[in-house]
Amino acid sequence: MAIPKVILYYGFAPIPHPAAVRLWQYDLCELLGLKGRIIISEHGINGTLGGDIDALKRYIRKTKAYPGFSKIDFKWSDGTGNDFPKLTVRVRDEVVSFGAPNELKVDESGIIGGGIHLSPTEVHELVETRGDEVVFFDGRNAYEARVGKFRNAIVPDVETTRDFVAEFESGKYDHLKDKPIVTYCTGGIRCEVLSAVMKSRGFEEVYQIKGGIVKYGEQFGDDGLWDGSLYIFDNRMSMEFSNHTKVLSCCDDCGKPSKDFYNRHVSQGRKLALLCVDCAEKSGATKPDTGEEDFAG
Numbered sequence: 409m410a411i412p413k414v415i416l417y418y419g420f421a422p423i424p425h426p427a428a429v430r431l432w433q434y435d436l437c438e439l440l441g442l443k444g445r446i447i448i449s450e451h452g453i454n455g456t457l458g459g460d461i462d463a464l465k466r467y468i469r470k471t472k473a474y475p476g477f478s479k480i481d482f483k484w485s486d487g488t489g490n491d492f493p494k495l496t497v498r499v500r501d502e503v504v505s506f507g508a509p510n511e512l513k514v515d516e517s518g519i520i521g522g523g524i525h526l527s528p529t530e531v532h533e534l535v536e537t538r539g540d541e542v543v544f545f546d547g548r549n550a551y552e553a554r555v556g557k558f559r560n561a562i563v564p565d566v567e568t569t570r571d572f573v574a575e576f577e578s579g580k581y582d583h584l585k586d587k588p589i590v591t592y593c594t595g596g597i598r599c600e601v602l603s604a605v606m607k608s609r610g611f612e613e614v615y616q617i618k619g620g621i622v623k624y625g626e627q628f629g630d631d632g633l634w635d636g637s638l639y640i641f642d643n644r645m646s647m648e649f650s651n652h653t654k655v656l657s658c659c660d661d662c663g664k665p666s667k668d669f670y671n672r673h674v675s676q677g678r679k680l681a682l683l684c685v686d687c688a689e690k691s692g693a694t695k696p697d698t699g700e701e702d703f704a705g
Contacts, residue, residue, distance in 0.1 A: 412487035414444075415468070416622065418503065418597035420452035420518045421476025426499045429453070429474070434497040440467055443492040446502050449512050453477065454503040454597055456641065458491035465471055476516040483595055483622050485647065504601045507570040511608060512601060520586060523591060523603025523614035528627040531590060531617055534650025535633070536656040538588055545584075547572075547593040547602040548639075554657045554682060556621075569598060576609050590611045593629045594640065596620035625649035637667045645669055645695070659684040661691070671696045 423429055424449045433446055436458065442464065444457035452469075457464065460471035472478050501509045513520040526534065535542050546553050553563040562584075564575050575581070589611060591599040599616035606614050617624055621638050628634065629650040637646040638655040646667055655665040659682060666684040670693035683693055 409546070410489070412458065412489040412491075413461045414456065414458045414485050414487040414491050415464050416456045416483040416485070416595045417480050418452065418454040418595065418600075419477045420503075420514045421474075421516050423448065423450050423452065423476075426450055430497050430499050433471075434495070436467060436470055437495050441463075442467060443495045445492070445495075446497040448497070448499050449501060449503045449509075451509075452503050453480075453510050456492075458487045458489075481596075481619060485617065485622075488653055502601075504598050505569050506572060506601050506605060508573055508601075508605060511605065512616050519600050519604055520605055521604050522600055523589075523607065523616040525618040526590070526615050527618050528624040528632070531615075531624070532628075532632070534588065534590070534615070541588060542586055543587050543589045544633075545589050545591045547591045547598045551669070551680060552594075552639040555669075556634065556656060558590075559633050559635055561592075572602060573605060575703050576606065582610075583603060585611050588615065590615045590617065592617045592621055592624075594638065595622050609619055623671070630654070631654040639669075657682050659687050661687040669696060671693060 430448050433448065440459065440463040442457045442459040444455065446453065446455035457467065472480060496669045502512070502637050544558040546557055546561050546563040549567060549569070550563055550565050557563060564572065565570055566575060573679055589606070591603050591606070591614065593599045596616065596619050599620065603616045623636065624632070624634060625638060630653050635654050637648050637653055639646050655667055658664060659666045661683060664684045666682055668683065669680055670683045670688045672679045672681055674691035676691070680696060681693065
């Protein structure tokens with residue numbers, strides 16, 4: 409009996425021939441009947457795939473054989489069997505689009521000069537030791553934080569990951585440069601780059617949560633420092649870590665609690681909005697196509 413699952417992963421390592429790796433990955437996924445999205449650059453790989461559990465296990469074994477990919481942490485979640493409409497594997501300048509490909513330096517151990525990795529337990533230890541001095545810094549697009557975030561976190565007003573560099577260079581976060589900063593994102597990949605970008609701009613004590621929100625939620629659920637749902641980049645759109653997840657957000661039209669994103673009708677510009685089911689049906693809004701930018705967190 410087929411058991412549908414979804415895997416989320418990334419790995420930073422030098423890839424001298426990204427186009428060749430793209431062909432290998434595409435053929436491997438097609439052979440195994442997997443769907444989803446993979447981005448490859450000279451700095452590494454970033455992917456999310458759905459399919460039968462046995463096929464995904466075979467994919468992981470084959471992918472880990474590539475030099476530099478053996479330490480990739482593949483994060484598992486339950487799938488539906490229809491989490492992705494198709495398979496796409498692309499080569500880009502960056503696996504995460506910060507618009508600063510020349511700043512990033514990697515070796516087979518990962519990014520050079522990034523933030524210190526903390527396990528979820530170590531995050532709690534840091535907060536217990538340093539108290540209110542610790543700053544949680546959201547490394548995602550602002551709309552993702554509407555449905556869930558770390559308590560009292562700073563959420564930059566960014567629409568895309570490319571906006572972060574300008575945010576830092578504006579000087580609005582200079583007062584945090586001597587604070588202990590814990591960066592976080594969905595699965596950890598955006599903070600790998602974000603923490604390196606911050607350190608190169610003078611932020612002195614920068615950390616990142618190993619495995620991102622996904623790993624934190626697996627360990628502490630909704631009984632730690634995280635509140636709300638986790639926005640994810642597949643057809644599920646969001647996930648919860650327990651049966652008592654708080655709904656932090658409200659319908660943009662009527663104010664009723666909701667954690668569901670929709671695309672406005674084309675007559676309203678197809679903007680992404682948080683809507684309840686009733687308002688979505690009334691306005692002709694539709695569930696958004698899952699985006700490809702930063703899909704693996």
